[in-house]
Every structure is written in structure tokens, then in C-alpha cells.
Amino acid sequence: MSKTYYDPADLRKFGAISDWNEELGTKFFDYYNSVFEEGKLTAREKSLIALAVSHTEQCPYCIDAYTKDALQRGITKEEMMEALHVGAAIKSGVTLVHGVQMMNKVNQLEM
Amino acid sequence: MATKSLHKRESDLANSNRQLEILSNGIFKNGELPKFADKIAETGQFPLRAKKLEILQINLGYMCNQVCEHCHVDAGPDRKEIMTKTTMMQCLEVIKNTEAHTLDLTGGAPEMNPNFRWFVEEASKAGIKDFIVRSNLTIIRANKKYYDLPQFFKKHNVHVVSSMPHWTRGKTDKQRGEGVFDKSIKALQDLNAIGYGMPESSLKLDLVYNPSGAFLPGDQVAMEKDFKKALLEDFNIQFHQLFAITNLPISRFLDYLIASENYDDYMYALVDAYNPSAVASVMCTNTISISWDGWLYDCDFNQMLDLKVASKVQHISAYNEGLLENRNIIISQHCYGCTAGAGSSCQGSVI
DSSP: OOSOOGGGGGGGGEEEEEGGGGGHHHHHHHHHHHHTSSSOEEEEEEEEHHHHHHHHOOOHHHHHHHHHHHHHHOOOOHHHHHHHHHHHHHHHHHHHHHHHHHHHHHHOOOO | OSSOOOTTTOOOGHHHHHHHHHHTTTTTTSSSOOOOOHHHHTOOOOOOOOOOOEEEEEBBBBBOOOOTTOOOOBBTOOOOOOOOOHHOOOOOOOHHHHHEEEEESSOOOGSSSSHHHHHHHHHHHHOSSSEEEEOSSSHHHGGGGTTTTTHHHHHOOOOEEOOOHHHHHHHHHHOOTHHHHHHHHHHHHHHHHHHTTTTOSSOEEEEEHHHESSSSOOOHHHHHHHHHHHHHHHHHOOSSSSEEEEOSHHHHHHHHHHHHTTTTHHHHHHHHHHHHHTTOOGGGTTTTETTTTSSSSSSSHHTTTOOOSSSSBBBBBGGGGGHTTOOHHHOOGGGGGGGGOOOOOTTBOOO
């Protein structure tokens, strides 16, 4: 048993989730692969979205996977960092927009 | 950035037997990953057999003006292995009589062979349909004596295939050396100026893309689109096709994989991306690779691992195309590099 919660080698075993429920696992991977196909958005654009979301979700497996995916697509590190800032901006915006609720509550409670 | 070849550094990995040992040990020996022979046997493709010869690839020598990080030839200015005029004459006899439709000159920088121009002039007389010279581009700007190479290529209707790892300076120079990007751009502009790579032009100019690190190349068509857009917008450069080539885990790239602790992951990535339908079209089945000293190999990679053809005929001096047909191809775990994803060859993807 691994002594850490995340082992990079576990990423290779992702497909094994189907072992204990083949039907749902297969459906998930079919869906997953379809999502990343070229569509109205390019596969390249989808890869950058995935990279940003990997960070906002703080998933180390996903960060490894989509960093490599970006390199394979010839995406530059400057583009990768720019995508991350989109995720970071939304994250900080999410925090700050709740400030309105805080302000509403203060205004309601204070005389 | 390396400045000397593995040979000059007297590295352990300059020895091809050591490389083959590494490729058969570790994750392949303990059964974690299947050996290439077992993998292709799953689909009844073992032994891999040569088909009719289509491409004659000749390595004119390992000397090069660059010392690229990923070079599978371990080429560089310190390599002295250069094809002699006598061996070239033997090659010319073969070129005159071959059934192959493509002649592919490579190196090192083939232009650094002192008899390069004479050889091209003579070989072009044979009228082979597609006559390729793999030029690293910077050689054209390396010295005044090479400045007229574009004109020379044009005169002999040579198909120029050049390496270009990325459309940005940073990635290119990191893999190929400081200043390589700017020189390559200038050389491409020189080639464009005389008609190479222009739409509808018969003067073919193709680019080769190798990933600049421990990852596989992306989709060739998508990469070509990105390269074309960026090079046109930024430098007004045009070219015909992009060949996306997987780095094979041998020589300097193997050295890099081990030193950067990426070897296991890279081999996993190659095996995971194994595509049985690419096996039928791998280049070793339609190619003969000839070394600077005239030995025959199934491909350029086997040449660097010193795995000679499994045939009665092993040297240019006894060349016999009929006898080379149907030979068994020599394989090892590096072959996973040519069967990953859409496959990989000196002409890019195979499917």
C-alpha cells in the first residue's frame, strides 16, 4: 500500500476503474474521449481548458496528464500559463463575488 | 546543452551494446512491459518481414555542425566518420540499378561530406523519382561555402527535408543549440526566395518536427496547421508538409531520458500508444539504410545500434536487392517508437 495519497504511477492505472464496473467505466471513457475530439472547439482549445480546470480542481494526475498533452500539441509554456490565469481569475472572482453576500449580511445586521 | 557527442565524452551509451542491454533490461526484463517481439506476435506480425524496396537511405557521415540534445546519430563536429568516394561509387552503382523510387541522403550534415556535391550531381543522373537531402538548415548559413546550397539543390531538383522542432525560438534553441532558430529562419527564407516550399512549386520543402522533450508528437495534421500559420504570420515562410517524428529511445535521446529520470515513463507512453495497424507500414519494411562505411541496415535507428540486416548480403559491395527482399527485420524495444499512435518514420506518420 502506498504511503502517500498520490502516486504518479497510479495515473497509468486509470483505466482499471472499469474492472469493478465495466458498463459504467466504458460509458465514462467513451464520453470522456468524445468530449476531447475536435468539435466546434479545437482539440487544442479543449486541452488548454482541461489544463486550467486541472489546476482549479487541484488534481495532480490531471496536471501531469494535461501538461504533457499540451506539450504534445506544441502548446507553448506561455500559452499554458495564460490558461492557468483564466482559472485563477475565476477562482479569485468566485471568492470575491461572495463578498456581496457578506456585505448584504453586514448591511442587514448592522444598525 | 551538450557540446560534445557521447563518443567524444566516452560515455557508456556511446556503445550500442550497452544501449541494447538497457532496452532489454528493467521494465522489459521483469515483465512489467511486453517486449516488442511479443507485442507484434499478438497480432501475428512476428517476424516482421521486409517488402519490396521503396526507399534507399544513405548516411554520408556522422559529422554535423550541430550537437542536438535528442540526436539518435550522436552526430556532431567531433565525429569523423565520413563516407569515402570509393563507397560513394559503390552506392552510385546501386542507385543506377535500384527499383526504389526514393533516394534519401542523411547524416550528420550530409553537406559536410567533402564529396557531397559530386555525389549529388552523379546520383541525380539516375533519374530517381524523389531525391531527398535531409538538411539541418543552419548548415546553409554556417559558412560562406554553403551559402549557395539552395541554388545547388534547385539545380538538381533535390527535395529538401529540414528539421524544425518548433515555431518559437526558445523551444528550438533549447533542443538544437543557441542561435539555431534565427539561422534556420534565414535559411528557410533563402529557400522560399528561389521557389522552395511555395504553393504549387515543384521544389519540395518539407519540415521535420521532433518533440523537444520526453513526450510524443501530437497529431501531424494539427501540428502542420499550427506550424504553417505561425511561420507565415511571423516570418512569411511557407513549406509543403510537416513530418512529425517520434524520438526513439536510443543514443543521445536515451541518455537524456535516463539522466532526466523520464526513461520508464517514456517507454510506458510508447507501449501505451502502440498501434498494431502502424506495424504493417513501418519504414524498415520498405527501406534499406546504408552507413558511411557501406554496411546495410533495416533503418537508420538499427544503423546506430549496429544491428545489421539479417541477410547473406550485409555490405554495399555485395548489394543484391532480390536477396534483401523478405528478410526478417531486426527488432528491439526501440521499435515501439515507430508504432506509437499514428506511427512514425523518416516521412512522418505512417497511417
